[in-house]
Amino acid sequence: MSDPVLQIIGLKTQFQTRRGVVKAVDGLDLELHPGETFGLVGESGCGKSVTALSILRLLPKPAGRIAAGRILFDGKDLATVGEAEIRRIRGNRISMIFQEPMTSLNPVYTIGFQIEEVLRKHRGMRRAEARAEAARTLGLVGMPEPAARLDDYPHQFSGGMRQRAMIAMALACRPVLMIADEPSTALDVTIQAQILDLIARLKQEFGMSVLLITHDLGVVAEICRNVAVMYAGKVVESAGVDELFSRPVHPYTVGLFNSLPRVGGRTGGLKPIPGVVPSLANLPPGCAFQDRCSRRHEACGEEPPWREIVPGHHARCWKPLEVSHGAADSGR
Amino acid sequence: MRRWETFQDLLRSRSATFGMGLIVVVLLVAVIGPTFAPYDPLKPTPLDRLQGPSEAHLFGTDSLGRDIFSRVIYGARISILIGLISVSISLLPGTLLGLVAGYFGGRADSLIMRLMDMLLAFPAILLAIFITAILGPSLPNTMVAVGIVYIPHYARIVRASVLSLKEQLFVQAIAHLGGGHARILGRHILPNALPPIIVYATLGMGTAVLQAAALGFLGLGAQPPQPEWGAMLSEGRQYIQIAPHVAAFPGAAILVLVLGFNLFGDGLRDVLDPSLRSV
C-alpha cells in the first residue's frame, strides 16, 4: 500500500465554553490513502465535522483549538505549520465543501467571481484566464451552459446546482484531497444521488482522495471504500465498507445498524439505541459508550484498547461482538 | 414569572444598571436638589458675573451673576419633565396609529403610513422648529412640538411589531375563535408589542431631551429666566471665549442624563429583544 495522503495521529480538538472545556475530538487516528474515498460516520455532535475543520485549521477562534495530535500531509504537520503555509494549502492542495451551499456561498458575488478568486490566488492567473478556467471547471461538474452562469449569483441557482458550484470552487486548483462535510444532506433525495455520483466520478478523473463526513450510512455504502465510525470524539470502529456493513463488532456500530428502518424486514417498532450521547464537557472515565451499552462490564471504566479484529478492521472496545468470519450472520 | 427573570437579567446588565444609576442621580437632583441648592437660581447678582468655578460657586456664575450650579440643579427638573411629557405625547397617538395601520392593513394602513412618511420627510429639528413657531415659543410648546415630531417613529415601530405578530399562529387562532378586534388588540397584540415600545420610549426620552435642548438653544423653548439647560447653553455661546464654563456645565448635565437613558435603553433592549439591535 502506498503512503497515506493524510495521516491524523492522536488529534484532540477542544472548545473553551462557559461551561468548561468541551472535548469535541478526543484522540482520533485516521489514515487516508491516495485515490480513496474515506467515510467518517457518526451522529450529530460526535466530532466528525470538527475533525474536518481541524484539518484545515478552520475552527472558530478563539474558542476552538487543536490541543494535541498531529495532522500529517505532504510531509508537514498541519496542526503546527504557520498561517501562511496553511493558507497556501487551503483551497489549493486540500479543499473543503460544506453542507449548506446557500449559506456557504457569498450572496453578493457572482459564482464566477468566487471560483476565479481561488484560481487567481493559488495559480496566479489573470482575469481572462481565470474566467476561462472557471467556466471549464463548472462544465466539469455538470453545470449546463457554464460560461453564461459565471455571471449569476448564488440565489439564482437551485440547491443542487449550488452544490455543484461549490464543488467546482473546491476543485478549481485540482486539490489532492477534498473534504466533503455532509455534501448531500441539505439536498433533495434525487439530487443527493447525483451529487454523490459526481463526487465519485471526479475523484476518479482527478485521482483525488475524498474524506466524506456524514451521518447517513446509506451514503457511506454508496461511495466509500473505508469507513470510520465516531462516537463522542473518538473513532470506535474502522474497517473497509463491505466488512463494516456485514460484520460490525462495536456495540455502537451494531446499534446504529439495528436502528435503521429496514425495507421488507420484520415489522415491529424501530430499535433506537437507549440513552443519550454524554455531554462532551463531562465524559465518563473509560469508554464513552458504556452507559448505553448492553455489553458493558467493569473493564469499561478503563480506556478501551484499539483492537485489531481482522487485518484492516479495528474497534475500540473491551468486548467487541464476536462475529465469525465466514459463518452465517447472526442478529441481522 | 417572566417579568422577574427579566428584571434579574437587567440587573446583571452593566449598561442597564449604570444607565439607571445615572438617571436616578439626575432624578434625585431634580427632586431633592432644589432644597440643597446653595443659591437662588433666578437671582441676579451683577457684581459676580461671569466668574469661573470657585469654592463659592461650584460651576461659576453666568452673565447675570447667577450661580450656575444652582441653575443646573433646578434645570434637572425641567429636563426630566421634558423627557417624560414629550415621549408621552408621541407614544399614545403613535401607538394607536401603529396598531390600526398594522392590524387593519389595507387602505387605513396606506393612508396612515403615507401621512407618517410625509412627517418623516422633514428633518426632526426643522419640523420641531416649525411647530414651535406656529404655537409660539415657550417650554410647554417645545414639549408638544418634540412630541408631535416623533409620533411617526412610534407608529412605525408598533406597526412593524403588529405585522409580525399577526403572522403568528396564536393570533390567527384567536381570530378564528371569534375574538373581537378590540379584544385581540388589547389583550394579545398590545402586550406582545410592548418590548420594542418600551425600549424605544426609553431611548426616545434621551432624544426628546436633546431635541428640546436644541430648541431651547435656539431660543424657542424656555424663556429667560427659566434655568433650562438648552437655553443656558445659548447664553453660554455668547461668552464662550471668555467664560466657557457657562456652556460647559449645562451641556455636561444634558450629556449625563441622555447617556443614562441611552445606557439603560441599550441594556433594556439586550434583555427584552436583542433583534432590535438595528433600531
Added chain:
Amino acid sequence: MPIAYISKRLFHLTLIMLGVSVLVFLMLRMIPGDPARLLLGEFATQEDLARLRTQMGLDRPYPAQYGIYLANILQGDLGNSLRNGAPVATEIGVRLPATLELAVAAMLIASLVGIAAGVISSVRQYSVFDYGSMFVALIGVSMPIFWLGLMLMYLLAVMFPIMPMMGRIGMGSEPEVVTGLMLVDTLLAGEFGDFLDALHHLVLPAFTLATIPMAIVARITRSAMLEVLNKDYVRTARAKGMGEAVVILRHALRNAFLPVVTVLGLNLGLLLGGAVLTETIFSWPGLGRYVVDSLMARDYAAVQGCILVFAGLMACINLIVDLVYVVLDPRIRVHA
C-alpha cells in the same frame, strides 16, 4: 436594471413631496396672524396687503390657494424674503452649496472613521479598542451637538488657537463664485493658499457635524460585522485559502454594508438637522443658519421656502440611498 423598482420609488417620492408641500402650506396658514401680513411684514401698506391677498388667493377657498401656491413653487417662485425683498429661491441657492459642502464633508468623515472603527471593533471583539470605541460612540450620540461644537470651538480655537472660529474662509479670500463650494472654487481660481484656508475652516464644523453619524455608523458596522463574521460564507472564504484582510474586507464587510446603508439612510435627517445647529454655532453661511435666522426675524416666506428645500433634499437623498441599496444587494437587483 430594475426599472419598475426605480419608477415606483420616484412615484413615491413625488407623492411625498406633494404631501410635504400641503403640510407646509397648511402650517403656514396656521401661524397666527394674517398670512399676507406675515409675508409682507409690519410695514406693508394696505394696498400691498390687498394686492398680495388677491395674488395668493386668500379670498378664495383653500384648495384654490394651494393651487396657486403649488404653481408658484413649480415655477421656482418661493416668494420673497421679508427682510430684503430678494427672492427666497435665490437666497437659498446662494446658501445651499455651503450646507452641501459641510454635509458631504461630515458624511465622508463619519463614514470613513465610523466604518473603520466598527470593523476593527468587530474583528477585535472585547478588546480595549472595542470597549473604548463603543463607549466613545455612546457618548457621541448622547451629547448635544451644539454643546460639542462649543466645547471643540473653545478647545481648538480659543484655548489652543489652531482652528478658526467661524466662517468658511478668511476675510477677503473669497474666490469667485462658480459652484458655491469653497473648496472647488478656490481650486478653480488657482489659489491654493485659499484652498487650504477653506479646508482649515471646514475642519471644526465638519467634525462636529460628523460626530453623531460617526457614532451611529461605528455601532451599526460593528454589530453588522459581528453577525456577518459568523456566517458560513466567511468560513468558506477562509477554506479557500484567502488571507485575513481579503476575508474581512472583501467577503465580510461587503455584506455588512447593507444594514449600514439602511441605517445611514434612516438617519439622514439627523445630518440635516445637525447642520442647522452646527451652522449656527460656527456662523457657517449655509441653509441651516438661514432657516434659524429667518425664523428669529419672523421671515416666514424664507422659512417656508427653506423647509420645502430641506424636505426635498431629504427625500432625494433617501431615493439615492434606495438606489445604492439596489447596487449593493444583487438579490434585489435581479428579483425586483
